[in-house]
Amino acid sequence: MSGSSKGRGAGPRDKSLFHDKIMPTLSEAIIDLSFLLHREYAEAAALKLVGDHFQLQKRQRMAVLRSSSDPHALDHLYTKHPETLKGQTLCIDGFNLIILIEAALGGGLIMRGVDGCLRDLSSVHGTYRMVGQTGQSIELIGQHLAAQQVHEVHWYLDSPVSNSGRLAQKIRDKAEQNGWNWYAHTENHVDKIISETPHISISTDKIILQQCQRWWNLGAQIVEQSIPEAWIIDLTHRDFHPPTKIK
Incomplete structure (x- = not known):
């Protein structure tokens, strides 16, 4: 690239x-x-x-x-949320998190869903290119995790996606420059790895949210606390519950 x-x-x-x-x-x-x-x-x-x-x-x-989101799954999701990240090991769905932060910094549309997660409308589809906000996004994530005294972070990037190796190296370089205890991996089955880890999963992928053991809503935390200019539309509904029939 x-x-x-x-x-x-x-x-x-x-x-x-x-x-x-x-x-x-x-x-x-x-x-x-x-x-x-x-x-x-x-x-x-x-x-x-x-x-x-x-x-x-x-x-x-x-x-x-x-x-x-299935409303009946929401309470179960937040039982997976620990009280703190201090001393914890995280497993990050790399493209999922970094593209959200890139989009928020770049003025892209960010949606708050009924599960409280923030998501963007970007898609990878086998290709990824670093953008002007990539380095800043990694720095912002690192600052948040350092402030919360996270013990160790494992980034997982889908190896079939183009430029995953270059992004992994950029993450390693940023970690070395800042003294962060980070590891960046390129793997074929990222969703499976993050779904099955005993550590804290970082993702907004709905399959991962259903299957993971522990989870933290890191993307929303970073955007809400550190990117005040982000364009967020709130698609939650104050009376959200499954209707008895479709209108």
């Missing part, structure tokens, strides 16, 4: 697709989609049904999907 691309900013139509007046509609769509997923509807079919009903555009549908 010869250089870094500009950044992970907002899509050209995001301001019009996610204006204030559409937020109640998106929140209602999330309630309906969560209900269908809880009833074990196929994800693609459920999203099409809900998206067509609310006449949502492609990126709006993606936002609804990424922000939805």
Whole structure:
């Protein structure tokens, strides 16, 4: 990779697709989609049904999907949350975390879902390029973990994704420069590793959240505390619960 691309900013139509007046509609769509997923509807079919009903555009549908959750799983998720990170070992879903921080720093759209996680609309699809905010993102993550006196951090990056090795080396270099006890690995089955670790998992991947033993909502913590300029839309619903039927 010869250089870094500009950044992970907002899509050209995001301001019009996610204006204030559409937020109640998106929140209602999330309630309906969560209900269908809880009833074990196929994800693609459920999203099409809900998206067509609310006449949502492609990126709006993606936002609804990424922000939805089975409400009955939420209480279980937060039983996995330890009281502190002090002295703990973390296993980080590398691309998942770093792309979120890059997007938040770059002005990209960030969504708060019903599970309290922050997610972006970026996607890797086998390719990754460092952006102008990559180094700053690693530094910001490191500062947060150092302040919380984390004992050891293992970063896991999907080896089939392009430039995973270069990003792993950049993470190692930053760790060495700052004296952080970090290790960066490129692996074929990152989701499985992070789902099965006895240590604290750092990810917003829904499969990992369901299967992991312990979890910390690190991405949301960093964005909320250290990136005040981040564009966050709140897609939670104060009365969120599974409806008895779809409207």
